[in-house]
Structure formats: structure tokens, C-alpha cells
Amino acid sequence: MPSTPMTADALLSVRDLRVTFRLPQAEIRAVDGVSFDLNRGEVLGIVGESGSGKSQILFALMGLLAGNGRTAGEAMFGGRNLLALSPRELDRVRGSEMSIVFQDPMTALNPYKRVGDQLAEGLIVHRGLSRDAAWKEAVAMLDRVRIPDPVARAKAYPHQFSGGMRQRVMIAMALLMKPAILLADEPTTALDVTIQAQVLDLIAELARETGTAVILVTHDLGVVARACDRVLVLYGGQVMEEAAIDTLFDRPRHPYTQGLLEAMPRLEGEETARLGTIPGTPSARRGPGCPFAPRCDRSIAICSQEAPMLLTNGSHRIACHVEGADAAA
Numbered sequence: 619m620p621s622t623p624m625t626a627d628a629l630l631s632v633r634d635l636r637v638t639f640r641l642p643q644a645e646i647r648a649v650d651g652v653s654f655d656l657n658r659g660e661v662l663g664i665v666g667e668s669g670s671g672k673s674q675i676l677f678a679l680m681g682l683l684a685g686n687g688r689t690a691g692e693a694m695f696g697g698r699n700l701l702a703l704s705p706r707e708l709d710r711v712r713g714s715e716m717s718i719v720f721q722d723p724m725t726a727l728n729p730y731k732r733v734g735d736q737l738a739e740g741l742i743v744h745r746g747l748s749r750d751a752a753w754k755e756a757v758a759m760l761d762r763v764r765i766p767d768p769v770a771r772a773k774a775y776p777h778q779f780s781g782g783m784r785q786r787v788m789i790a791m792a793l794l795m796k797p798a799i800l801l802a803d804e805p806t807t808a809l810d811v812t813i814q815a816q817v818l819d820l821i822a823e824l825a826r827e828t829g830t831a832v833i834l835v836t837h838d839l840g841v842v843a844r845a846c847d848r849v850l851v852l853y854g855g856q857v858m859e860e861a862a863i864d865t866l867f868d869r870p871r872h873p874y875t876q877g878l879l880e881a882m883p884r885l886e887g888e889e890t891a892r893l894g895t896i897p898g899t900p901s902a903r904r905g906p907g908c909p910f911a912p913r914c915d916r917s918i919a920i921c922s923q924e925a926p927m928l929l930t931n932g933s934h935r936i937a938c939h940v941e942g943a944d945a946a947a
Contacts, residue, residue, distance in 0.1 A: 678693070714797065763789055799832075
């Protein structure tokens, strides 16, 4: 697929990102030529089934891949290619300029350290604050993410918090340094629906206040609809479709996107209506054609023989032999 031209005012420009993992018997392509821009103050959603490569994009940007992982391509941020930085250079970026909220806050937080100390650590390391000054800012941020009695809670340990409160701590930690970019890796997966909504609203609100751009990874289109301005639909490590959120929900073009939307529960309509399903299961094996072709009920001969180009029509991009012709018009 051809690279997308870089947008002049983009905060982050990712071009032809590839992530591979070397196994004893084979090499797995987890991300296969993904390109996108992230603009200032924007919330960009990346959606797809488990195994589509969503989280690996975030880990590649942060330099947090497993030891057998390798990256190629470019991720330009502040005049630097994040993929080419040394570990020491990445340490200066992580936390201060770019932060991440992990999927499971219980394993992301240190169970042996008080919450306040974990929040204060970044301020001490990156901004050179004294422990007392850093502690005060940590308490203030806990209050900002609406944790009750923040002075007392800063002295507590992670196991003394509920799942929703631990995720708020992770958001506080990520935003404490006022990063330009916040990466959120399925931050609401383990939370109930009410707490999910609160966490999403909190991320969006604090991002607006601080001007932070957000990349939100999820498999839940309901989360995307609530929180995002624009969305990438990923399958098999490749972008199938990209559009503004209203466009994607009103006029989805790719058969995979349409299948995901048909599988969403709806309140309106007949109570007996069955949810749509996508036949088959994702596979790590890649042929020469479209990765979704083996599961697509609209597949034609060329779909299994040749990878579709990612064609652009305004701000809408689609990679599909069947539907993509109109996008180039």
C-alpha cells in the first residue's frame, strides 16, 4: 500500500509501521504497513478484533515491545522518529511527552508502593521537583480525576482501590506530566458499563483541558462512538477503513466495518432481532491478498490474490477491491 503524505500540522505522523515477532518456527507480522496522523487535541480511535495489532501499535510507539519484537517504518513526533530512538532517548520521551494507560491497572501499578509515591516519581525524575512538591501535585491530580479524599488515598496501596479507582490513578499518572500524547490501551475493558462511561468522559475532559491528543485502542465500537473524533478500523495488522466518527457510523464502506457495526446490540428495533456475526476467526497466516478475504462474504477472485490499495476520498480512506473503486473517484 502506498504511504500517505505527511500532514504538515500533525502532532504525530506514522508511516508504513511494521511490527514483527520472531518465533522458533516463523515470523509473525502483527502490524503490517499502518499509516496515520494524529492531530493536536484529537481523540483517535483504533478498533478491531483481538489479534488485529491494535495494542502493538502503541507498544511500538513507546518502545515497549517484547524482546523478540522488531519495528520498521517511521513515527515522527517533535522532529524525531520514535522508532529509531535509543532506550535512553525514549526514557526522556516516555512519561514527559507521551504517556500510556494500560489495560490492566492492577498489574501496571506497583503493589508495594503507595499510590502517591508512584505518581510523584515521574515529577521527581522528569521535572526535578522535591518529594514534598511532587507529592502535593500528585494529590491535586488525584482530586482532579475525582478520587474522594485524595490526601488519604494517596497514602493507600493499589489493592485498596476498586478497579475503576485504579484506572483513575493510571489516568492521573499519565496526565500528571501534561504529555502531548496520551495512549490508552483498552482502558475500560475490566470495568462495568457505568464506570466505563465515567472513565471515558474523564479522559476526554482532561484531554480537552490540557490540549493532549489521545489514541484510544479498543474492540468496542460503543466506546469509539462515545469518545473519539476519528477512527481507524484494523484487521490483520492493516488499516481497512479510516473516517470521522459520524461518517463511519452513518456510511461504513468496508465489509469488515459493516460486520462490526451489525454485531453491535441496539435498543431500537424488534426484540427478537439477532445480532450480526462475522464468519470464521482471525488468523496469523497471511496470503498475498486482503487479510479479511477468507472471512468476507463479498470476496471476489482478486481479493485473495492482491492486497487492496488504501484509497482516499476526502477524509475517508478504505482498502477494499469491492468497495474501494468509488473512494478514488
